[in-house]
């Protein structure tokens with residue numbers, strides 16, 4: 001099965017809430033929540049990929065912090081290696097472009113959302 005490497009940003013605001021993004025009907029995994037990010041391009045390092053993806057999707061600039069975790073999840077058609085990082089916005093305000101919506105969610109309310117399965121280990125770590 002094809003494997004893709006994906007980076008995801010756990011963007012915290014000043015209230016320590018987490019930016020969650022709802023995948024739209026035009027995306028794969030529609031209707032599931034995820035962390036902003038996307039595929040690492042060939043030859044790209046994860047930090048650069050994450051800054052680029054967030055700029056493309058949210059039109060803002062992030063500073064990438066500590067790595068949270070790395071997991072491999074097999075979807076029916078694709079295997080995703082997801083690497084998550086803490087991040088904060090250093091310029092601009094996150095804008096909806098491709099997603100259905102963006103919300104800042106309190107950590108203890110993250111499991112009220114229906115997450116892409118690959119994100120569950122990251123969500124569990126955030127909940128503590």
Ligand SMILES: Nc1nc2c([nH]c(=O)n2[C@H]2C[C@H](O)[C@@H](COP(=O)(O)OP(=O)(O)OP(=O)(O)O)O2)c(=O)[nH]1
Nearest residue numbers: 006008027028034035036037038039080116118119
């Ligand atoms: N960006 C992101 N993607 C995730 C997360 N969890 C998860 O399983 N994925 C999956 C969905 C996609 O298959 C892939 C991310 O690639 P992408 O965001 O560049 O994908 P895309 O919407 O362009 O994908 P596609 O519709 O072209 O297949 O990883 C997550 O938290 N963030």
